[in-house]
Amino acid sequence: MAMIELATEKKMAPITLRQREVVALIAAGCSNDEVGTRLGISPRTAKAHCDVLRQKLGVRRRRQIPIAFRLLTGEDPLSAGRRYMVAARLPR
Numbered sequence: 001m002a003m004i005e006l007a008t009e010k011k012m013a014p015i016t017l018r019q020r021e022v023v024a025l026i027a028a029g030c031s032n033d034e035v036g037t038r039l040g041i042s043p044r045t046a047k048a049h050c051d052v053l054r055q056k057l058g059v060r061r062r063r064q065i066p067i068a069f070r071l072l073t074g075e076d077p078l079s080a081g082r083r084y085m086v087a088a089r090l091p092r
Contacts, residue, residue: 013056015069022049027066027077 015023018039025035035046050062057068066077 015053015056015073019049019053019056022046023053023065023069023077026050026062027069 021039022035025038030038032043032046032050035041035049036043039046050065053065053069054060054062057065057072059065059068069075069077
């Protein structure tokens with residue numbers, strides 16, 4: 001928990017739309033392979049997103065990402081992810 005508190009005290013880079021989608025999929029229990037398949041990226045890219053998120057959120061473990069996201073933003077990662085994932089599918 002101390003790591004999460006430290007992350008909130010620092011000036012943090014914003015979490016991107018794609019990173020929010022990754023957070024939602026992690027919260028839903030998806031592996032890097034599943035995240036990659038659902039987002040059309042490689043599992044290695046999905047892992048890279050997880051690594052950046054862990055650093056931004058100040059946590060050590062992948063499973064802590066959704067918890068830290070919720071503490072930092074006040075948003076439920078699953079509902080936030082659905083909103084962003086629907087927006088990402090709209091024609092441009």
